Amino acid sequence: MNTKNLFINGKLKAAKRTYTLRSPYNDEVLADISMADEADVKEAIEGAQSAYQTMKEMPSYQRSDILTNVALILKERKEEAARLIALEAGKPIRTARGEIDRTVATYQFAAEEAKRIYGETIPMDAAPGGENRIGFTWREPLGVVVAISPFNFPFNLVAHKLGPAFAAGNTVVLKPAEQTPLSAYFIAEVFQQAGLPDGALQVITGSGKELSDVLITDPRVQKVTFTGSAAVGKIIKEKAGLRKVTLELGSNSGLIVEPDIPIDKIIPRCVEGAFAFAGQVCISLQRIYVHEAIYDEFSKRFIEQAKTLKTGDPLDETTDISAMISSREIERIESWVNEAVQQGAKVGLGGSRNESIFEPTVLLDVKEDMSVSCQETFAPVVSIVPYKELDDAIDMVNNSVYGLNVAIYTQNIMNAMHAARKFHSGGVIINDIPTFRLDHMPYGGVKESGYGREGIKYAVEEMTELKFVTIKTTF
Structure with missing residues (x-):
């Protein structure tokens, strides 16, 4: 049987345990999926932390090129990707193709936004004591981002996490839904082919209940972005402490x-x-x-x-x-x-x-x-x-x-x-x-629908820190 191993530091790694992935439509066995343990998660976070400096120092045009390459490769492999969605998520194939089209566009937007991470000048002399000073801001990446994604849009909702994270210069540990790991491994392969440095994307599969604590509470993790139920979102918020969190939760529209x-x-x-x-x-x-x-x-x-x-x-x-x-x-x-x-x-x-x-x-x-x-x-x-x-x-x-x-x-x-x-x-x-x-539009909720915004430009802001710099121009 086909076994899908963890994707850590650019290589496939077998886990101690696996689970059987079945089609939700006819219960057909699709693959054996590796179940990460705490040691695997820590290794993935360590690798992401090590790769962070490379991503942070990478010129924005190079990050943009990688994201553009991902969009091009995914467009070429559209039918293969859509079939994966149909098999593991039960999404009708025509709808699955539409998701891949949107995913391509999402990575294209991310490639564009990688070149548009602006700061602004601050009129320091607007306040007494600010004379003869220049003030300005820029945005810096956060570091290691943990992305926890749901089953319903296994390519596009992952793109809404990976795209802005990489555009900003972060690294990502991705934990996909247990029912849709094949899509995550597929996109990891695409990113590697597109030129993403090893370690910048880690894919950890297995039980969310078993892995959530170490994923969310590791001190090297700077942000958690989660799409899923309000009940799980509340637990993540409680455990995340002072880390940045984006929660895209439920609705009854x-x-x-x-x-x-x-x-x-x-x-x-x-x-x-x-x-x-x-x-x-x-x-x-x-x-x-x-x-x-x-x-x-x-x-x-x-x-x-x-x-x-x-x-x-x-x-x-x-x-x-x-x-x-x-x-x-x-x-x-x-x-x-x-x-x-x-x-x-x-x-x-x-x-x-x-x-x-x-x-x-x-x-x-x-x-x-x-x-x-x-x-x-x-x-x-x-x-x-x-x-x-x-x-x-x-x-x-x-x-x-x-x-x-x-x-x-x-x-x-x-x-x-x-x-x-x-x-x-x-x-x-x-x-x-x-x-x-x-x-590309701002997307997110209030009340128990969560907080924070997706839509690539807005997500980049959520995945960066604003730094202020001022220079005194005379002594």
Whole structure:
């Protein structure tokens, strides 16, 4: 059987233990994956620390060249990379190709930002005692960055950590999700081929529970960047101490649909936002609030459109929705849907599983305190709820422990800006779904959706330290 070893200091290293990686769709064995232990993690951190000086002193154009090479190589190997995503994550192949396209763009953005890490001059004489002084700033890399990534975008969310880290001159110890290690090893190979110095990227696979303490608390680690659940994010924050931390956590993204919107123009997009990659997206459309004047028509058309989605093998070119990541997750969402029905919700579509696939599910008559509404479903389940007044809908969207992306469809610019002001979230999307994201825009949340921002320019700022210098020009 194919065994994937740890990637430490530019070489493959066998671990004492392995685990079997299986396809979430058909349980096919994909590989044996090395399980790192504490000694492996410390070796990786030590190697990253040793490589840091090389990365820090590397001219920005050389860091840019490496990132450009990564984008070019990944573009050439697009089909191979997309197939890996389909196999280990169960993402439909067409969707997986889209992820690789975005990943290429993300590394291209990182290559550009490597050359745009600016400082500024400070008018020292703005304060008494500042006469005859020049003040200015520059940004310096932090050092060793620990990146902990999720399963749902195993290439692009890793790129949002590696890209800005290397653009700024840091080194990275990457801990991918247990279900998607193949993508991490693939990108490590690509970076090595692109010219990244050995030790600048370390890949450690295995149990997050076993490895998190040493990864997060080692004194040589200067920053932790994590994408995942709010529960794990809180633990990381507690353990990280004074280290810099970026937390991209959960959401139950809400959308408001005002009555002035032509329904036929937005239904396909809303269905896409709710069910793409089986809803396993941080900003998946989970709650739709529709004005009562168009609620019945919207719900009817939404369900009709959702019925056209095809479920099946992720490698089938016609598949829209495939397996959820694990049977445990299917059992969880199945119990939440059943609980909602017992509490009075109605199933407009779906509501059940088909082996490794949970059917696209539309719930009606959902109350705000039901798990399918107030928690993150991370599944192909969406609720449609009527409202009377716009402010009522805004209040319902805001009535959440999360605050990542929210959205509103309206042709009234005053209503749009009113909602944008009132929403308590990291991002507001007007006239599109909350699932919309481009890889250079600032992205991040408030409340239990975390803090810090991704989007390469903004992530570079998070992965650097501002240094101030002043010169007295006369004695």
